[in-house]
Amino acid sequence: MASPARLARLTPKSVDFDKWYIELVRQAELADYAPVKGCMVIRPYGYALWEHIQAALDGMIKATGHENMYFPLLIPESYLAKEAEHVEGFAPEVAWVTQGGSKDLEERLAIRPTSETIICSMYADWIHSYRDLPVLINQWVNVYRWEKRTRLFLRTSEFLWQEGHTFHETEKEATEEVERMLDCYTTLARDWLALPVVPGTKTRSETFAGAVYTRSIEAMMSDGWALQAGTSHNLGQHFTRAYNITFRNRENAEEHPFQTSWGVSTRIIGAVIMAHGDDNGLILPPKVAPVQVAVVPIPAGGDEEMNSRIEEIAKRFEEASGPTCRIRVDRRDGIRPGEKFAHWELRGVPLRITLGKRDVEAGVVTITRRVDGTTETMGIDACIAALPELLEDAHTRLQARALALLEARSCDVTTLDELSEAFVKEPVFANAPFCNRPACEDRIKEQVHAVTVRVLRDDRKGDGAPCIACQAPSDHIALIARAY
Amino acid sequence: MASPARLARLTPKSVDFDKWYIELVRQAELADYAPVKGCMVIRPYGYALWEHIQAALDGMIKATGHENMYFPLLIPESYLAKEAEHVEGFAPEVAWVTQGGSKDLEERLAIRPTSETIICSMYADWIHSYRDLPVLINQWVNVYRWEKRTRLFLRTSEFLWQEGHTFHETEKEATEEVERMLDCYTTLARDWLALPVVPGTKTRSETFAGAVYTRSIEAMMSDGWALQAGTSHNLGQHFTRAYNITFRNRENAEEHPFQTSWGVSTRIIGAVIMAHGDDNGLILPPKVAPVQVAVVPIPAGGDEEMNSRIEEIAKRFEEASGPTCRIRVDRRDGIRPGEKFAHWELRGVPLRITLGKRDVEAGVVTITRRVDGTTETMGIDACIAALPELLEDAHTRLQARALALLEARSCDVTTLDELSEAFVKEPVFANAPFCNRPACEDRIKEQVHAVTVRVLRDDRKGDGAPCIACQAPSDHIALIARAY
Numbered sequence: 007m008a009s010p011a012r013l014a015r016l017t018p019k020s021v022d023f024d025k026w027y028i029e030l031v032r033q034a035e036l037a038d039y040a041p042v043k044g045c046m047v048i049r050p051y052g053y054a055l056w057e058h059i060q061a062a063l064d065g066m067i068k069a070t071g072h073e074n075m076y077f078p079l080l081i082p083e084s085y086l087a088k089e090a091e092h093v094e095g096f097a098p099e100v101a102w103v104t105q106g107g108s109k110d111l112e113e114r115l116a117i118r119p120t121s122e123t124i125i126c127s128m129y130a131d132w133i134h135s136y137r138d139l140p141v142l143i144n145q146w147v148n149v150y151r152w153e154k155r156t157r158l159f160l161r162t163s164e165f166l167w168q169e170g171h172t173f174h175e176t177e178k179e180a181t182e183e184v185e186r187m188l189d190c191y192t193t194l195a196r197d198w199l200a201l202p203v204v205p206g207t208k209t210r211s212e213t214f215a216g217a218v219y220t221r222s223i224e225a226m227m228s229d230g231w232a233l234q235a236g237t238s239h240n241l242g243q244h245f246t247r248a249y250n251i252t253f254r255n256r257e258n259a260e261e262h263p264f265q266t267s268w269g270v271s272t273r274i275i276g277a278v279i280m281a282h283g284d285d286n287g288l289i290l291p292p293k294v295a296p297v298q299v300a301v302v303p304i305p306a307g308g309d310e311e312m313n314s315r316i317e318e319i320a321k322r323f324e325e326a327s328g329p330t331c332r333i334r335v336d337r338r339d340g341i342r343p344g345e346k347f348a349h350w351e352l353r354g355v356p357l358r359i360t361l362g363k364r365d366v367e368a369g370v371v372t373i374t375r376r377v378d379g380t381t382e383t384m385g386i387d388a389c390i391a392a393l394p395e396l397l398e399d400a401h402t403r404l405q406a407r408a409l410a411l412l413e414a415r416s417c418d419v420t421t422l423d424e425l426s427e428a429f430v431k432e433p434v435f436a437n438a439p440f441c442n443r444p445a446c447e448d449r450i451k452e453q454v455h456a457v458t459v460r461v462l463r464d465d466r467k468g469d470g471a472p473c474i475a476c477q478a479p480s481d482h483i484a485l486i487a488r489a490y
Numbered sequence: 491m492a493s494p495a496r497l498a499r500l501t502p503k504s505v506d507f508d509k510w511y512i513e514l515v516r517q518a519e520l521a522d523y524a525p526v527k528g529c530m531v532i533r534p535y536g537y538a539l540w541e542h543i544q545a546a547l548d549g550m551i552k553a554t555g556h557e558n559m560y561f562p563l564l565i566p567e568s569y570l571a572k573e574a575e576h577v578e579g580f581a582p583e584v585a586w587v588t589q590g591g592s593k594d595l596e597e598r599l600a601i602r603p604t605s606e607t608i609i610c611s612m613y614a615d616w617i618h619s620y621r622d623l624p625v626l627i628n629q630w631v632n633v634y635r636w637e638k639r640t641r642l643f644l645r646t647s648e649f650l651w652q653e654g655h656t657f658h659e660t661e662k663e664a665t666e667e668v669e670r671m672l673d674c675y676t677t678l679a680r681d682w683l684a685l686p687v688v689p690g691t692k693t694r695s696e697t698f699a700g701a702v703y704t705r706s707i708e709a710m711m712s713d714g715w716a717l718q719a720g721t722s723h724n725l726g727q728h729f730t731r732a733y734n735i736t737f738r739n740r741e742n743a744e745e746h747p748f749q750t751s752w753g754v755s756t757r758i759i760g761a762v763i764m765a766h767g768d769d770n771g772l773i774l775p776p777k778v779a780p781v782q783v784a785v786v787p788i789p790a791g792g793d794e795e796m797n798s799r800i801e802e803i804a805k806r807f808e809e810a811s812g813p814t815c816r817i818r819v820d821r822r823d824g825i826r827p828g829e830k831f832a833h834w835e836l837r838g839v840p841l842r843i844t845l846g847k848r849d850v851e852a853g854v855v856t857i858t859r860r861v862d863g864t865t866e867t868m869g870i871d872a873c874i875a876a877l878p879e880l881l882e883d884a885h886t887r888l889q890a891r892a893l894a895l896l897e898a899r900s901c902d903v904t905t906l907d908e909l910s911e912a913f914v915k916e917p918v919f920a921n922a923p924f925c926n927r928p929a930c931e932d933r934i935k936e937q938v939h940a941v942t943v944r945v946l947r948d949d950r951k952g953d954g955a956p957c958i959a960c961q962a963p964s965d966h967i968a969l970i971a972r973a974y
Contacts, residue, residue: 040562040612041569042599047612050557050627057558073534074541078524079563079601079632079648080585085525098591101564103601105586106636115526117563117587117601128524128531143534148563148632152590164563 016352018285023229024157027280031158034288034353036275044156044163048272051353052159054296056166056272060146062198062294063168063270066190072142072170079148080115081124088123089248095215096120099151101163117150122216122241122267125171126249133173135254139263140183141173159276160233160490167271173246173263175255180264184240187268188221191236194270199278200291200405201225202412203235204435204485206461209447214267218242224460224485226412227280230433232460232487235277238268276490281408288354289376291404292397299323299333299393300350304343304362316361319371319386323359326390331397351376356400359389377403422453422474425486429454433488437463439471440484446475450486460485500836502769507713508641511764515642518772518837520759528640528647532756535837536643538780540650540756544630546682546778547652547754550674556626556654563632564599565608572607573732579699580604583635585647601634606700606725606751609655610733617657619738623747624667625657643760644717644974651755657730657747659739664748668724671752672705675720678754683762684775684889685709686896687719688919688969690945693931698751702726708944708969710896711764714917716944716971719761722752760974765892772838773860775888776881783807783817783877784834788827788846800845803855803870807843810874815881835860840884843873861887906937906958909970913938917972921947923955924968930959934970944969 016033017025031037036052039045048056064074080103087093096119103115118124129141146168153163170187174180188205195201203223213220217239225235246252246262255261282289292298301323306312320335327333334355336346343360350358360372370383377400384392416435419425428436440446440459447459461484468480500517501509515521520536523529532540548558564587571577580603587599602608613625630652637647654671658664672689679685687707697704701723709719730736730746739745766773776782785807790796804819811817818839820830827844834842844856854867861884868876900919903909912920924930924943931943945968952964 038612040608041566042562042564045562045564047562048560050559053559054557056560073538075534075537076532076540076650078526078529078531079634080526080529082525100591101587101599102589103585104588105598107582107584114589115585124524128522150563166560 016285016287019228019283020285026283026285028158030279030283030287030352036279036288037158039158042163044153046158046162046164048166051296052275055275055278055290055294058294058296059194059198059274060168063190063194064146066193067144067168067170070142070186070190072144072172074145075143076145076147077118077121077124077128079118081118081121083114083116085123085127086116088126089216089245092122092216092245096151099153101150101152118147119149119151120267120269121145121147121149121169122171122245123249126245126251126265129173130249130251133251133253133263136175136256139173139175139253140179141171141263142183143172144168144170157276157490159272159279161273165272167269169267169269172266173251174265175253175263177242177264180240180242180266183266184221184238184268187266188223188236188238191223191238191268191270195223195225195235195274195277196405198291198293199274200401200408201235201277201281202405202409204461204463204465206463206485208237208461209442209459209484210444211447212458214239216241216244218244222461224487224489225277225281226408226415226435226487227277227490228283228411229280230415230435230488231280232435232485232489233273233277233280234460234489235274236268236270239266241265241267280490282404283354286348287352289404290354290356292356292400295332295354295356297332297334297350297353297355298397299331299357299359300346300355301333301335301359301361302343302346302350303335303337304360306363309363312363312366315366316363319361319366322386323390326393331393333393357393357396375400375403377407419486420471420474422449425450425457425474426454429457436486437466437483438474438486439468439480440482441468441473441476441478441480442482442484443476446473449475450484454486456488457486458489460487460489500769500771503712503767510767510769512642514763514767514771514836520763520772521642523642526647528637530642530646530648532650535780536759539759539762539774539778542778542780543678543682543758544652547674547678548630550677551628551652551654554626554670554674556628556656558629559627560629560631561602561605561608561612563602565602565605567598567600569607569611570600572610573700573729576606576700576729580635583637585634585636602631603633603635604751604753605629605631605633605653606655606729607733610729610735610749613657614733614735617735617737617747620659620740623657623659623737624663625655625747626667627656628652628654641760641974643756643763645757649756651753654750654752656750657735658749659737659747661726661748664724664726664750667750668705668722668752671750672707672720672722675707675722675752675754679707679709679719679758679761680889682775682777683758684885684892685719685761685765686889686893688945688947688949690947690969692721692945693926693943693968694928695931696942698723700725700728702728706945708971708973709761709765710892710899710919710971711761711974712767712895713764714899714919714972715764716919716969716973717757717761717764718944718973719758720752720754723750725749725751764974766888767838770832771836773888774838774840776840776884779816779838779840781816781818781834781837781839782881783815783841783843784830784839785817785819785843785845786827786830786834787819787821788844790847793847796847796850799850800847803845803850806870807874810877815877817877841877841880859884859887861891903970904955904958906933909934909937909941909958913941920970921950921967922958922970923952923964924966925952925957925960925962925964926966926968927957927960930957933959934968938970940972941970942973944971944973
């Protein structure tokens with residue numbers, strides 16, 4: 007809060023969405039580019055947002071029986087290489103440590119792009135019997151994947167995430183775990199981030215390297231593009247075979263456990279920005295907003311008595327602040343009220359409360375909602391008491407708006423021509439019957455620039471309708487969209 | 491809790507302290523060695539301990555006005571090299587990334603050994619005016635320093651820590667900040683970890699590479715060795731000059747800000763283990779213990795009515811569990827009560843509550859304190875109500891014991907011969923008048939195997955007494971000890 011708000015106008019979304027996004031991330035001081043290509047500095051405001059997202063998700067991860075732990079950053083090349091598909095998928099993105107101090111290493115060490123390989127190496131020693139299962143663990147760490155084209159939060163070489171890893175006695179348990187964690191992610195998106203999402207299964211080409219299948223949730227950004235906001239993988243016995251993890255089952259026979267992994271990353275901050283933000287800045291979901299209520303006292307010139315009455319009210323709001331109702335009074339000197347309004351607007355604070363002379367004389371305060379700019383006045387006590395409700399209401403409005411957009415920008419198509427047509431005006435979520443063969447997926451990609459099959463939807467089935475590409479009877483409805 | 495407790499006896503501390511330590515860390519499932527030399531896996535029990543330490547310290551860091559953020563893991567070699575002393579100090583320990591995917595990099599990237607250099611590079615762009623100061627930030631991250639000889643928690647190539655970094659308008663403010671954060675560390679040690687510590691200033695040879703001076707807190711382990719449990723550095727303008735960070739001061743002149751940095755790492759877990767543990771295992775400080783109360787129901791054979799009464803009481807304890815009173819009921823099948831006692835003893839749980847048939851008939855439970863093995867019985871309701879107090883009392887007893895050890899194993903010496911004598915029987919904290927010249931520091935090191943000057947004590951002054959090595963009048967009392 008030390009510097010005056012930079013009042014350079016944001017490029018409007020409608021003019022250049024990409025430019026709007028990067029300007030917003032930097033002007034709202036969420037993050038900035040670091041001197042290492044493709045890496046970012048997450049600034050205090052962005053990191054506080056991440057801390058609130060973390061707290062919500064970590065609570066769910068623990069409530070579902072998982073424990074946090076920490077595995078090393080560096081993975082010997084030989085460990086990475088044991089699962090063939092996995093290493094093939096990740097090798098092109100790996101940052102390699104080859105020197106320690108002034109010495110060349112005998113074996114290269116990979117900075118973890120993800121931790122299945124090191125975790126399997128350790129658990130091969132720790133799992134012996136069905137009594138050791140399930141293993142339900144998670145870690146909050148940094149990972150590194152060399153990226154050529156990067157964008158703050160959305161695609162950076164280094165990013166922060168949680169990666170959950172579990173081992174189970176039976177395939178059924180692993181399958182249930184995959185769903186349980188995808189459900190947690192859906193809840194995080196919907197109830198904390200006000201993001202409606204479409205859950206489904208990835209096609210083979212988008213499946214995690216080494217997985218049996220990958221489940222994901224797809225959110226719609228306000229430009230109609232999709233963003234994958236969380237993934238949950240069923241790894242079957244692929245890794246436990248490759249890393250020779252065995253346990254004695256209840257029949258005293260040796261068996262490989264069934265495994266899952268699942269993750270959500272700082273990418274989800276990009277989703278929050280792009281789904282909700284507008285030309286004036288961020289619109290943060292109240293439950294994870296670092297500041298939920300910005301109180302702006304408007305000095306009454308030389309009227310000292312009035313100024314002290316205003317300050318008294320500001321203090322009452324400040325005293326009402328707590329972990330679940332985060333209130334900030336903006337007392338910065340030498341900044342005009344209009345600039346302060348713009349400052350908190352840019353930062354997406356859900357509620358602004360203005361304390362002006364006329365209001366105070368009338369015993370009220372003015373509340374402005376960030377989500378739709380609506381304003382109302384309320385008695386001071388009533389307002390303080392109503393803050394939790396006002397924040398809940400702000401969440402509901404934000405979610406409703408995102409849902410309305412998702413509905414308005416979704417459509418059903420049955421032929422490739424219809425698919426092209428659907429994208430003529432603007433990017434959409436197009437739903438189409440789909441047979442799930444790679445050749446048909448390729449034809450879809452060729453039909454419209456930059457679209458991909460995001461998921462086979464959970465909520466709708468093909469019911470034998472003709473595949474959009476080959477007309478064969480289809481089991482699936484594919485969600486087709488452009489994606490970040 | 492899936493596997494039965496491993497009941498292999500620990501090597502007694504008195505027989506082989508090092509062996510006792512490593513066996514304890516592994517058997518209590520705090521951590522284990524990873525396949526990368528010098529790296530560790532922090533297991534769920536150890537990580538939960540770290541999470542509680544983090545929560546306590548993070549609360550203090552935020553309460554003193556700091557905000558968390560995140561800087562990149564990788565630092566270009568040219569950035570690292572700008573502060574001459576700093577790069578000289580850290581270069582031998584750096585892990586270098588030289589390849590990305592299949593390509594050789596043009597410039598080597600260091601995995602951060604600490605982040606002053608990258609942080610200065612960024613803030614050179616962000617600090618312009620005195621209005622931008624102070625900058626008060628912190629990050630919780632992994633760092634890497636290539637180590638030849640490693641020990642779990644105490645010295646590992648990768649470790650977790652928080653690193654605070656601040657920039658100030660004046661030297662005075664920076665000096666105050668250094669003290670403020672050292673005080674936070676003292677509070678963390680004393681009030682959360684039950685560790686009495688000796689605060690002081692490092693000699694030149696132990697000062698952080700690039701700092702004006704380094705402050706630290708030294709804790710006594712139960713073998714009489716010292717462990718540096720937290721450091722706070724005054725960096726003056728060394729880095730801000732080297733990285734050309736300037737601001738317009740209140741007189742509108744250009745100036746370099748004054749800087750501090752300070753850190754506590756997973757090393758402090760090693761201090762907790764070595765200061766408090768005994769031959770039966772860990773003794774965890776109650777405030778950070780992942781499980782504070784272990785409830786062990788003792789099944790009453792075939793007496794089903796009694797078993798359900800016992801279970802009912804167990805449930806009441808479970809219901810009393812919460813974030814500040816963490817209770818675990820041990821219902822594991824097929825494990826004898828004695829094994830369960832040993833399990834929780836090994837893990838250092840402060841209070842054990844046994845629910846046996848006789849107790850239940852008498853309407854009481856038996857409470858056993860881990861710190862001293864003392865036992866008492868108490869009514870069920872009374873016990874549940876008293877838990878917070880019983881935990882507080884366990885903290886007090888643990889702290890008193892650590893303080894008694896520190897006092898018993900400290901001594902004053904005035905000559906090098908007395909110093910030798912003091913270490914004949916066992917390692918101690920020897921206090922001696924000291925002139926703080928490097929030559930005298932070397933003579934002290936030569937006098938007794940493996941001792942170093944840990945700090946110049948804050949609480950005592952030399953008052954002109956003759957230096958232990960050169961007899962010149964001394965301003966300081968040096969704490970001399972062997973150190974981990």
